[in-house]
Amino acid sequence: MAAKKKGKSAKRAAEDTGPAAAPIIVVPPGGQLDVVVDVGPMVFPYTVAYAGHTVIKSLVDRQEQVTPQPGDFVLAWSFAHGAKGWSHQISYILDGAEPVVLEEASEKKKNRDTSIGFAVVRA
Amino acid sequence: MAKPACSLVVLVLLCTWLPSSPAVAQGADRAAIDARIDQMLTERWKAALDAEAKASGLTLVDQRLSGSADDKRKVYTAVLDRLKDDGDILVNFTQAYVQSLIDEKVESRMGTSVNATSTNPATAGLPERSGAPSLAALAADVSSLVSADKTAVTVNLNALAFVSLREPDLYSELAAYQSHELARRFSGSVTFGARIPEKEITGLSNLPDFDQVLDAFSWDAKVRVLGDKDPRASRWNDFTVVRGGFLAQKAALLLSLVGVTPRPGETAAQAQEDALIVRSLLEPDLHKSISAIKSGIARSPQLSIKAAGTHLTKETGKNKYAFTALFDAGLGRSDVTANVQYSITDDVRLGIDQVFQVKAWALSGEVISHLAPDAIVEGRTLDWSLGGGATLFQDTSSLPVPADNTWKLFSRLDIPVRGGGRVPISIIYTNDPNALTKEKYVTGQIGLSYDFSALKELFVPGS
Numbered sequence: 001m002a003a004k005k006k007g008k009s010a011k012r013a014a015e016d017t018g019p020a021a022a023p024i025i026v027v028p029p030g031g032q033l034d035v036v037v038d039v040g041p042m043v044f045p046y047t048v049a050y051a052g053h054t055v056i057k058s059l060v061d062r063q064e065q066v067t068p069q070p071g072d073f074v075l076a077w078s079f080a081h082g083a084k085g086w087s088h089q090i091s092y093i094l095d096g097a098e099p100v101v102l103e104e105a106s107e108k109k110k111n112r113d114t115s116i117g118f119a120v121v122r123a
Numbered sequence: 124m125a126k127p128a129c130s131l132v133v134l135v136l137l138c139t140w141l142p143s144s145p146a147v148a149q150g151a152d153r154a155a156i157d158a159r160i161d162q163m164l165t166e167r168w169k170a171a172l173d174a175e176a177k178a179s180g181l182t183l184v185d186q187r188l189s190g191s192a193d194d195k196r197k198v199y200t201a202v203l204d205r206l207k208d209d210g211d212i213l214v215n216f217t218q219a220y221v222q223s224l225i226d227e228k229v230e231s232r233m234g235t236s237v238n239a240t241s242t243n244p245a246t247a248g249l250p251e252r253s254g255a256p257s258l259a260a261l262a263a264d265v266s267s268l269v270s271a272d273k274t275a276v277t278v279n280l281n282a283l284a285f286v287s288l289r290e291p292d293l294y295s296e297l298a299a300y301q302s303h304e305l306a307r308r309f310s311g312s313v314t315f316g317a318r319i320p321e322k323e324i325t326g327l328s329n330l331p332d333f334d335q336v337l338d339a340f341s342w343d344a345k346v347r348v349l350g351d352k353d354p355r356a357s358r359w360n361d362f363t364v365v366r367g368g369f370l371a372q373k374a375a376l377l378l379s380l381v382g383v384t385p386r387p388g389e390t391a392a393q394a395q396e397d398a399l400i401v402r403s404l405l406e407p408d409l410h411k412s413i414s415a416i417k418s419g420i421a422r423s424p425q426l427s428i429k430a431a432g433t434h435l436t437k438e439t440g441k442n443k444y445a446f447t448a449l450f451d452a453g454l455g456r457s458d459v460t461a462n463v464q465y466s467i468t469d470d471v472r473l474g475i476d477q478v479f480q481v482k483a484w485a486l487s488g489e490v491i492s493h494l495a496p497d498a499i500v501e502g503r504t505l506d507w508s509l510g511g512g513a514t515l516f517q518d519t520s521s522l523p524v525p526a527d528n529t530w531k532l533f534s535r536l537d538i539p540v541r542g543g544g545r546v547p548i549s550i551i552y553t554n555d556p557n558a559l560t561k562e563k564y565v566t567g568q569i570g571l572s573y574d575f576s577a578l579k580e581l582f583v584p585g586s
Contacts, residue, residue, distance in 0.1 A: 021390075021395050022395055022398070022399075024391060041296035042295065042296055043296065043297060043354045043355055043363045043364075043367070044363055044364075044367035044368055044370075044371060045364060045368035045371060045372070046371055047368075047371045047372040047374075047375040047376070049161075049372070049375040049376040049378070049379040050379055051380075052165050052379055052380050053161050053376075053379075054160070054161055054372060054375075054376060057153075057157055057224070058224065058227060059224055059225065059295040059297060060227050060228065060294075071384060072384045072394070073379070073383070074378060074379045074381055074383055074398055076374075076376070076378035076379040078370075078371040078372070078374040078405075080367055080370065080409060082354045082363065082416075082417050083355065113413070114410040114413050115406075116374050116402050116405050116406050118379070118398055120394075120395065
């Protein structure tokens with residue numbers, strides 16, 4: 001597991017492809033895709049999976065590199081919360097650029113305490 | 124000279140081959156187990172999807188179904204039903220795997236919140252739940268260390284404040300909690316400047332000055348002897364880390380298997396239709412399963428024992444000591460709370476040279492039934508409580524003042540209203556007329572109370 005990247009402010013996903021569609025992350029040939037997860041207190045481990053493989057399963061903040069496969073594949077995540085003051089944010093970093101937030105939720109914002117989401121990774 | 128050189132080479136090779144630390148070995152084991160889980164889920168998903176697609180006459184190309192959204196939904200629903208039996212997958216999660224997840228380091232940690240309630244009469248009465256304050260340490264959340272009302276200041280204490288945390292390096296919420304589970308069993312509070320009715324100190328309700336307010340200093344110490352309702356406790360690892368973690372892993376992994384490759388002329392939304400359907404099916408399942416785990420933990424039995432003292436600050440010699448057992452548990456749709464208290468009070472009403480002791484048992488219990496879920500307001504229940512309590516004095520014949528045993532029975536209905544409020548209606552039946560002084564309507568031994576103020580929320584625009 002790599003150390004979490006700090007010091008960059010996350011911005012909203014800019015490649016949203018429509019009201020019903022998930023964002024598409026286009027990875028150029030040879031490009032590097034990292035997934036960054038920031039969490040508050042967790043009692044249920046969260047998971048990030050890509051194309052049928054668990055990329056991250058953890059109770060704490062993590063950043064992991066995703067090795068894109070040629071074509072369109074799903075990058076999925078799932079969070080379940082049971083601790084007071086819970087929060088989570090999942091972002092991606094493409095070739096060291098600014099992190100782009102895919103999803104964020106927290107008890108403070110009165111979000112639902114479980115969530116499943118996905119983006120499409122196109123390589 | 125060749126032998127030592129050869130040994131050195133072997134040693135270097137061994138060092139290169141062997142894992143550099145137990146943590147690395149644990150991480151490798153975890154990755155291997157996750158890979159096995161991925162494989163098992165993938166094989167089952169593909170086999171079930173193939174079978175259900177054929178049975179429904181739909182074709183499967185690039186892990187996407189053909190057909191209408193309704194037909195796809197039916198197939199994916201059937202596929203997920205086939206994958207509900209996870210027993211043989213869960214056995215893959217070893218104790219080392221669970222511990223590795225818990226012990227994983229974190230870069231920052233948030234302070235835990237305090238839910239401490241003082242167990243002295245200034246801030247709480249019976250029945251009281253058996254939970255202990257969740258104060259992690261004195262330094263963890265200082266803002267909640269002290270609480271105050273109009274006259275009293277309460278300092279919440281936890282045995283954890285007297286032990287050092289595991290390491291300056293920060294760990295997961297579970298690791299932080301589980302490293303001091305024994306210390307977390309002990310808690311307490313100290314209240315200064317409380318103003319307490321005399322009845323609460325002596326238990327004697329039939330005296331003319333029963334409602335006289337006295338300045339007091341109170342303390343209590345509580346130890347949880349049975350159970351732990353905190354989901355961070357190690358006793359719940361099989362439910363939280365193993366079961367809950369697997370449910371999240373399964374949801375993400377299955378969703379990641381769904382094809383999203385656009386066919387000629389398709390929009391992104393059309394290409395993602397299958398994934399959106401699968402997500403919409405997985406989400407409520409995950410929420411329901413996680414809610415069931417959380418509810419099971421929150422309603423598990425818990426027993427605490429508490430010692431408490433109340434001392435009047437402006438009247439010499441008047442002290443009260445109490446020893447209490449507090450129990451609560453969920454039974455079906457109901458929550459049961461029961462308290463038993465034995466108290467000894469030094470009474471100086473006849474003068475400091477004629478001090479006498481009032482000894483009493485106080486029993487109380489309450490059953491709260493959560494009825495008609497979603498019937499009035501979505502996600503909320505109609506709560507019906509039935510309870511009672513009694514104060515039984517010991518050796519009343521030796522007391523220089525009259526002491527009558529008292530009892531009361533009560534029932535309360537809490538009706539939920541939109542906007543988060545509730546309309547409480549309660550009725551009390553008691554042999555203690557002084558217990559009815561705060562009721563809205565009293566006849567004989569019966570008192571009725573109600574509060575319709577929450578109804579105004581119904582007329583607030585947007586409620």
